[in-house]
Amino acid sequence: MTNPLLATDSYKQSHFKQYPPEARRISAYLEARPNPFSDSVLFFGLQTYLKDVLLKPITASDIAAADRICAAHGVPFNREGWEQILTDHGGLFPLEIKALPEGTLAPSGVPLVQVENTDERMPWLTTWVETALLRSVWYPSTVATLSFKCKEILYRGLLDTSDDPDSQIPFKLHDFGARGVSSAESAALGGMAHLVNFAGTDTMEALEAAMTWYGADVAGFSIPAAEHSTMTSWGREREVDAYRNMLVQFGRPNAPVAVVSDSYDLGNAVENLWCGRLKDEVLKSGATVVIRPDSGDPVEMPLKVMETLWQHYGGSENSKGARVLHPSVRVIQGDGMKLDTIRQLVEELVRRNWSVDNIAVGMGGGLLQQVNRDTMRFAMKANAMKTADGTWHDVSKNPATDPGKASKAGRQATVLENGVLSAVRLEAVGGRTDQLQTVYRNGVLVKDWTFEEVRALARKHLLERVAS
Structure with a gap:
């Protein structure tokens, strides 16, 4: 399974036709929603996706193969968009991904990752990567939390x-x-x-x-x-x-x-x-x-x-x-x-x-093995859309039939409030530091976590918990 253009859900292949015509950028965040298993999540695993997928350029043969499969499969294929990525970005995804430091023990409901497209022709790309990105985080983070x-x-x-x-x-x-x-x-x-x-x-x-x-x-x-x-x-x-x-x-x-x-x-x-x-x-x-x-x-x-x-x-x-x-x-x-x-x-x-x-x-x-995405209710949801006039608009869901699935509106930040990580709107950060820091931008790995750094941070959180 090596074609990155097939590493998504079938229905996402048609989403490039579904965003409003004025959409230029989409922001989305990833979190472990409040759940009965754990009130906190040990965040880990994003770097595997960044290195294994996003640092490897897509190829013309990837596009041709995905086009053939989607046609036979019964879903549209955004050939123009993928060829723009190949031609204008060297086959590397024009995204900015921000994340907490890996090894962070974060409260449930706090944004762990935020994603945004950087090429305004491609607002569809942010949520297109959800499938592979989410599973690169929910599984190792859930196992790390259990451990x-x-x-x-x-x-x-x-x-x-x-x-x-x-x-x-x-x-x-x-x-x-x-x-x-x-x-x-x-x-x-x-x-x-x-x-x-x-x-x-x-x-x-x-x-x-x-x-x-x-x-x-x-x-x-x-x-x-x-x-x-x-x-x-x-x-x-x-x-x-x-x-x-x-x-x-x-x-x-x-x-x-x-x-x-x-x-x-x-x-x-x-x-x-x-x-x-x-x-x-x-x-x-x-x-x-x-x-x-x-x-x-x-x-x-x-x-x-x-x-x-x-x-x-x-x-x-x-x-x-x-x-x-x-x-x-x-x-x-x-x-x-x-x-x-x-x-x-x-x-x-x-x-x-x-x-x-x-x-x-x-x-x-x-x-x-006895864990799944619902163990800690992991989800990735769009939270904001930038339109042609440069304005950011809130995007969120709030189903009357399940208020627990309500998502956050507006681009998010994660800040320390009295020593505890909390979610706030990006424009409300003020003088505080947004703990979501850029780890990937336009094909470049901005931060490369070492395993010892991850271990040291996780151990720090353990010592804090047993001391409290």
Whole structure:
């Protein structure tokens, strides 16, 4: 799918004939409308669209192919307009796009992006890009927001129970979602969004995405880990040998190795194998064996495993009065982990005087796939039209049947009001600074966010939330 002229909804191909004849410029904004999932959104992902689409010129062959397809498809095609872009703009879209800094945690209902055509022959272009632009923002921003909400829960738990929460938090939520998404592109975008908040992932497409679009080095890390096929291939009678092989292959001092241990009987595996026949080998290896329950109650089962490990390996009590297992053993819970179960698990850890140091959690489809545009009610709407006489006129919707879908009228700005981002009309900014800054104009990337800049801003917002 490489023709950018087809990266829109069919009906938008006819919109160039629908704007008033006096229209010269259209302004539109993008927001996450107030929603039941989150009162704020971690904005991320726009730069992927800017670099992957808008910095690549369209070609004559793109135009010819799109013309043929639209004719057969039954919709008009704006050949004259696209040839003007090709001839007069070198194939690059004459748009100005302003946006908040990526990594910003913005209240729902605040404009994140504002778009305007710069060639007054092309007022249709602003909303033509909605389809691809909106999906480049809603999906990674929703995943980043979900990941951020999990991080806040885990970090608050660490603050209550850990002597070193800042070194612990990067690896407390691990992305297992690559196999559960609809495409490799989803894995890349969603996995990269998760890495804004954490450094643990098994979604390798996310590493390349962060390198390609945000100039990152390797942004995420993983460890050797078992799956059921590698364990059950030894047969039930040789279960202990399967585990022992993990120690032989990967058991190095201070090296973590994760082993799924519920292929047959988790209780037996923990009590009689890891804490019995293999205990001396675990201690001798110097490794950290991370036991993974993969069935049962997602809150009670990891706590039960930790209690068994404490009985046999012991540990220590830290300055917060919380128990920390011997460094040779830890637990990761990946099955059944969602926002609510992570909250329940952390609450139980705190209540039972366990340090969150002892456990990591993993999420798969719940992190990268079980979200959609309606999760945070993302929308892009036109808000103003400039006419031939140079006047800007308000454009908005306000359906009587659903006032919640009312859109903002007039070109927007996002300003700080008493430390909180708020939406105001552009002409009402006054002496304040509009936080929507130009990131793209007429084929030029004006601002190139690095992955570390995005991460640093997101972390700043986390620290502000837990301090408030």
